[in-house]
Amino acid sequence: MSTAIIGAGVMGETLLSGLVRAGRRVDQLMVGEKRPERARELEERYGVAVVSNREAAAKADTVALVVKPQDMGDVLDEIAPQLRAGQLVVSLAAGITTDFIESRVPDGVAVVRVMPNTPALVDEGMAAISPGSHCDEAHLAEVESLMASTGKVLRIPEKQMDAVTAISGSGPAYIFFVVESMIEAGVHLGLPRATSTELVVQTLVGSAAMLRETGTHPVVLREQVTSPNGTTASALRELEIHRVRAAFLAAMEAARNRSRELAEGS
Numbered sequence: 717m718s719t720a721i722i723g724a725g726v727m728g729e730t731l732l733s734g735l736v737r738a739g740r741r742v743d744q745l746m747v748g749e750k751r752p753e754r755a756r757e758l759e760e761r762y763g764v765a766v767v768s769n770r771e772a773a774a775k776a777d778t779v780a781l782v783v784k785p786q787d788m789g790d791v792l793d794e795i796a797p798q799l800r801a802g803q804l805v806v807s808l809a810a811g812i813t814t815d816f817i818e819s820r821v822p823d824g825v826a827v828v829r830v831m832p833n834t835p836a837l838v839d840e841g842m843a844a845i846s847p848g849s850h851c852d853e854a855h856l857a858e859v860e861s862l863m864a865s866t867g868k869v870l871r872i873p874e875k876q877m878d879a880v881t882a883i884s885g886s887g888p889a890y891i892f893f894v895v896e897s898m899i900e901a902g903v904h905l906g907l908p909r910a911t912s913t914e915l916v917v918q919t920l921v922g923s924a925a926m927l928r929e930t931g932t933h934p935v936v937l938r939e940q941v942t943s944p945n946g947t948t949a950s951a952l953r954e955l956e957i958h959r960v961r962a963a964f965l966a967a968m969e970a971a972r973n974r975s976r977e978l979a980e981g982s
């Protein structure tokens with residue numbers, strides 16, 4: 717099965733590199749990318765063929781669209797004449813619905829919507845997938861195997877996609893923001909930057925491993941750290957005073973709303 721990736725920016729390259737790591741034959745992969753210097757970079761780095769979007773759409777069994785949501789209409793208009801029934805189009809774009817894509821491709825082309833995230837680069841991705849209306853089990857299984865090469869995959873109803881985008885799609889950015897803030901706090905408290913960075917990164921990795929390996933609720937894990945009248949309780953009181961929990965809720969609501977707006981082309 718050949719796969720084309722159209723749009724090889726951050727997420728397109730993340731998908732490409734995952735497929736290569738997972739052992740997909742490079743001669744079964746191709747890339748459509750509009751910037752020539754980026755195309756050359758990918759050819760050198762992965763030995764993958766960079767072709768025109770039309771050639772990619774004509775030749776590949778599966779066409780993964782990884783351009784910005786705002787570019788999706790133009791790319792679909794460009795490749796639609798090359799697509800034919802039996803092919804699978806996979807969109808990784810935020811906001812763009814399967815309806816939007818299905819209305820622009822020939823009948824019989826199956827569409828699957830995916831929301832990945834960047835930890836896929838280290839095979840710890842979280843991808844959610846939703847079928848379009850002409851999609852069967854074999855198409856979903858193909859996308860599941862595509863995305864499983866870089867992490868976990870969850871099947872969800874498409875109506876949950878905007879919320880999923882706000883939580884796991886954008887999620888790594890919130891975590892990096894917290895990490896960055898904690899490192900700066902360490903520096904503020906007088907720690908060397910390298911020490912602060914090592915402390916924070918390992919604390920994040922250790923906490924994530926506890927969540928995954930014990931399956932214990934985060935509230936219980938937090939309580940285990942919080943000694944009576946101790947340091948953690950003092951810190952948590954400040955986070956509540958500064959309404960950090962409410963800020964997280966508002967932030968993710970804003971991301972969900974932005975995903976809905978992208979669907980409308982703004």
Ligand SMILES: NC(=O)C1=CN([C@@H]2O[C@H](COP(=O)(O)OP(=O)(O)OC[C@H]3O[C@@H](n4cnc5c(N)ncnc54)[C@H](OP(=O)(O)O)[C@@H]3O)[C@@H](O)[C@H]2O)C=CC1
Pocket residue numbers: 722723724725726727728748749750751754769782783784785787790791808809810831832833834885886
């Ligand atoms: N980054 C992330 O964490 C995630 C991104 N996504 C989704 O992935 C998609 C891509 O995002 P991201 O990788 O961050 O964005 P990037 O801007 O890094 O990548 C998009 C790439 O597509 C190229 N491109 C634009 N138009 C065309 C075209 N007509 N033909 C071929 N290539 C084209 C762009 O080139 P140029 O720069 O010259 O325009 C760019 O290299 C978005 O839809 C986003 O919603 C989903 C989940 C997570």
Ligand SMILES: O=C(O)[C@@H]1CCC=N1
Pocket residue numbers: 810881885886
């Ligand atoms: O910020 C964005 O719009 C994309 C979608 C999810 C993560 N990055």
